[in-house]
Amino acid sequence: MSEDGLDFYVLTGFLGSGKTTLLRDFLELPEAADTAVIVNEAGEIGLDGVVLRESGGELPIAELANGCVCCQIGSDLAFTIDRLVMAPRPPGAGPLRRIILETSGLSMPGPVLRTLATLAEHRMRVAVIGTFDLTRGSDVAEYEEAVAQWAAAHRIVTTKADLAAPATLTDAPSRIADINPVAEVVAIADRTDAVRAAFASLTVPPRLDIASAPGAAHPRVVLCLARPSGEVAYPDLAAWLDNVAGALGERLLRIKGLVQVTESPRPLLIECVGTTFSPPRVLRIEKPPFTGLVIIARDAAAAELAQVAPAGLFKVSPWKAPEASNGTDRPAIKAEWVA
Incomplete structure (x- = not known):
């Protein structure tokens, strides 16, 4: 295992969206030599595992045999990760730097992340990578699983660019923003460049990009912006987030944003997928372009x-992208974590 910790990618996407092909193409690249793969499919026959073994050479590939990863994950995934991390590496192979879990097309990311939260000793940097099939676009958003996968994603990668018109690729970022305006979007025509970008090392320190306002509202998915009404004390912020999670339950898909609290001169990065929150992190910026939470x-x-207690802590309104301070329509915050 790398002394700097592992990048752990949860590769998710709806049925037939190109997850296995994306992963197979990455495993054929030289930089995949320090990668381990965990495959999970619904059903008794792990065809994806067979396909990946044809491309992965000597890479460690573990298959979970307990059905859909979002339903029966439990200790099986934790055991598999422990086994991959602790296993001795082949001579000359170098440390393990990356684990990729390919989920089934019907998996929800939330239960996976809850299990990963119990493995803090491995110091893994965890992110969800979603696939966006350009040949179907957002048509599959009628399925709850597809929406949950996109909403949870830290990075969304367009697939099947060779089968779609160039304009479809160009329009993809705005269509993705209809569901998740806080995801990093990889929309690259060149296949090799797209594959490399899909599995590029996780950004540390973090970058917070807020996409422009969505153009088409989803009938069941709401995007909201919660702005602080005034000074926010950390205990009130923690209580508010906890109450939001309690009020929405499984309806909560994602929260990401920056909040200035009275206890710190610098803002906190707040992020959750489903009801699983990452620890708040203090950033090395004093005047961000905006503060608030995208929900x-x-x-x-x-x-x-707006009714969540403590009442009045945030003003909640339908999502509209904040104006950029740099003259673009996409404010970007590059910030370092305070050690």
Whole structure:
């Protein structure tokens, strides 16, 4: 295992969206030599595992045999990760730097992340990578699983660019922003460049990009922006986030943003997937372009979130991208964590 910790990618995407092909293409690249793969499929026959073994050479590939990863994951995944991390590496292979878990097309990312949260001793940097099939676009958003996968993603990669018109690739970032305006989007025509970008090392320190306002509202997914009404004390912020998670439950898909608290001169990066929150991190910036939380939820409304206690802590309104301070329509915050 690398002394700097592992990048752990949860590769997710709806049925037939090109996950296995994307992963197979990456495993054929030289930089994949320090990678281990965990495959999980719904059903008794692990065809994806067979396909990946044809491309992965001597890479360690473990298959979970307990059905859909989002339903029966438990200790099986934790045991598999422990086994991969602790296994001795082949002579000359170098340390393990990356684990990729390919989930089934019907998996929800939330239960996976909850299990990974119990493995803090491995110091893994965890991110969800989602696939966006350009031949179907957002048509599959009628399926709850597809919406949950996109909303949870830290990075969304367009697939099947060779089968789609160039304009479809160009329009993909705005279509993705309809569901998740806080995801990093990889929309690259060149296949090799796209594959490398899909599995590029996780950004540390973090970068917070907020996409421009969505152009088409989803009938069941609401995007909201929660702005602080005034000074925010950390205990009140923690209580508010906890109450949002409690009020929405499985309807909560994603929260990401920056909040200035009275206890710190610098803002906190707040992020969750489902009801699983990452530890808040202090950033090395004093005047960010905006402060607030982007909330992605299913079957909810801004009015419902506005009633969450402590009452009045945040002003919640339908999502509209904040104006950029640099003259673009996509404010980018590059910030370092305070050690």
